[in-house]
Amino acid sequence: xxxxxxxxxxxxxxxxxxxxxxxxxxxxxxxxxxxxxxxxxxxxxxxxxxxxxxxxxxxxxxxxxxxxxxxxxxxxxxxxxxxxxxxxxxxxxxxxxxxxxxxxxxxxxxxxxxxxxxxxxxxxxxxxxxxxxxxxxxxxxxxxxxxxx
Amino acid sequence: xxxxxxxxxxxxxxxxxxxxxxxxxxxxxxxxxxxxxxxxxxxxxxxxxxxxxxxxxxxxxxxxxxxxxxxxxxxxxxxxxxxxxxxxxxxxxxxxxxxxxxxxxxxxxxxxxxxxx
Numbered sequence: 001x002x003x004x005x006x007x008x009x010x011x012x013x014x015x016x017x018x019x020x021x022x023x024x025x026x027x028x029x030x031x032x033x034x035x036x037x038x039x040x041x042x043x044x045x046x047x048x049x050x051x052x053x054x055x056x057x058x059x060x061x062x063x064x065x066x067x068x069x070x071x072x073x074x075x076x077x078x079x080x081x082x083x084x085x086x087x088x089x090x091x092x093x094x095x096x097x098x099x100x101x102x103x104x105x106x107x108x109x110x111x112x113x114x115x116x117x118x119x120x121x122x123x124x125x126x127x128x129x130x131x132x133x134x135x136x137x138x139x140x141x142x143x144x145x146x147x148x149x
Numbered sequence: 150x151x152x153x154x155x156x157x158x159x160x161x162x163x164x165x166x167x168x169x170x171x172x173x174x175x176x177x178x179x180x181x182x183x184x185x186x187x188x189x190x191x192x193x194x195x196x197x198x199x200x201x202x203x204x205x206x207x208x209x210x211x212x213x214x215x216x217x218x219x220x221x222x223x224x225x226x227x228x229x230x231x232x233x234x235x236x237x238x239x240x241x242x243x244x245x246x247x248x249x250x251x252x253x254x255x256x257x258x259x260x261x262x263x264x265x266x
Contacts, residue, residue, distance in 0.1 A: 091181070092178075095182045099231065100235035101247070104250060107258065110257070126264035132260030132262075134257070135253050136257030136258065142246055143246055143251065146246020
């Protein structure tokens with residue numbers, strides 16, 4: 001298993017070792033997903049969606065002004081900053097919850113992108129997209145509710 | 150719009166790599182929670198970020214060349230891998246809520262691809 005290969009201690013005392021084994025048994029298998037984790041992963045989807053919108057703006061003016069132009073491409077840089085924040089939020093969320101609960105919630109990113117895109121780009125939201133968004137929200141709610149019961 | 154097999158393969162591989170990125174991020178997060186040494190959790194998280202970057206490049210290359218109606222369902226195979234890895238690597242049980250909820254999410258991603266195709 002991946003975890004056991006990582007758990008091989010280099011400079012831990014026997015006490016530290018038994019402590020970490022105990023914690024991992026209690027903390028992983030029987031671990032419930034906290035509301036904080038669910039909140040953090042939802043925040044990560046918002047920053048992920050903002051990143052996508054900014055990167056798309058940035059991509060439109062790509063290749064103008066060489067390296068300086070690249071660094072002055074504020075939408076592009078802002079997009080990467082949002083992506084970095086996205087990773088931090090995902091890791092913080094993963095500390096307190098199950099991967100199988102939190103991972104599917106990331107699909108909410110589609111919902112935010114679909115809501116934000118028509119505001120900034122000339123495109124309309126279609127009926128089948130609305131159906132898709134409703135299904136994603138239903139699925140994510142179902143998974144979230146299941147993790148609380 | 151025709152979707153070449155190469156686009157489908159790129160998106161499938163990107164989804165698989167993306168799901169493995171999540172496994173490494175989860176591993177790093179668990180190491181951090183258990184207060185394991187810095188080197189251990191930072192290496193897992195860096196590995197996760199690297200896989201995430203590789204996956205996004207493959208994803209963009211794949212998505213460019215085909216119809217989203219075909220490719221979006223391929224994107225969502227990442228979530229199925231994720232459910233499998235969470236059980237294999239972290240001992241998280243399947244339950245009805247996860248399976249039904251994930252099926253709804255997959256159907257939703259399919260419909261969004263249909264709307265943009």
